[in-house]
Amino acid sequence: xxxxHICMTSDIAVGEGLRIEHEEPVALFNVDGTFVAVQDKCxxxxxxxxxxxxxxxxxxxxxxxxxxxxxxxxxxxPPATQPLKLYPVRIEGNNVLVDLSAGAVAA
Numbered sequence: 675x676x677x678x679h680i681c682m683t684s685d686i687a688v689g690e691g692l693r694i695e696h697e698e699p700v701a702l703f704n705v706d707g708t709f710v711a712v713q714d715k716c717x718x719x720x721x722x723x724x725x726x727x728x729x730x731x732x733x734x735x736x737x738x739x740x741x742x743x744x745x746x747x748x749x750x751x752p753p754a755t756q757p758l759k760l761y762p763v764r765i766e767g768n769n770v771l772v773d774l775s776a777g778a779v780a781a
Contacts (some may be wrong), residue, residue, distance in 0.1 A: 677764055677771035683709070684768065691733070693724035696774050700761055703744050705731045710744045711761035713770045718754035749779050 686692050686704040693714050694700040701714035701724035712733075714724050721737040727733075732750055734741045740754035746757035759777035763770065 675688065675762060675773045675776055677762070677773050680770050680772050682768050684735070684771055684772075689728045690727065691724040691726065693722060694774070695776065698774060698777065699724075700774060701726060701733075702763070702770065702772060703733065705744050708745075709763045709765065709770050711763050712742070712744060712747055713759040713761075713777060716740055716742075716754060717749075717756035717758060718752075723758075 690706050691701050691703045696712050699714035699753055699754045700711050702711045714722050716735040716744050719737050721735055723733050726733040726735050731745045733744055741751035742758050743750055747760045757779050759779055761777045762773040
């Protein structure tokens with residue numbers, strides 16, 4: 675695994691997200707102090723999730739209101755039907771690192 679430094683833990687407030695520009699963009703979220711990374715593209719439409727509405731561990735797409743669990747990637751509300759890819763996140767001190775090459779849909 676090749677982890678990349680993305681930001682400091684203090685850079686993303688609880689309930690907020692950050693878009694990571696990459697070959698396939700990734701969205702990094704602070705879910706109650708736990709950092710999670712998912713694909714930054716709603717599976718229903720080509721729309722960024724990084725600026726979606728976060729409620730607990732769910733994000734709502736601002737385009738068609740599909741909801742996803744940020745911890746599992748699973749769809750919580752239609753119109754989306756496909757889950758999100760999850761990316762490994764590691765915290766080292768105050769540094770947030772993400773393995774941008776290891777995105778996968780959870781089983």
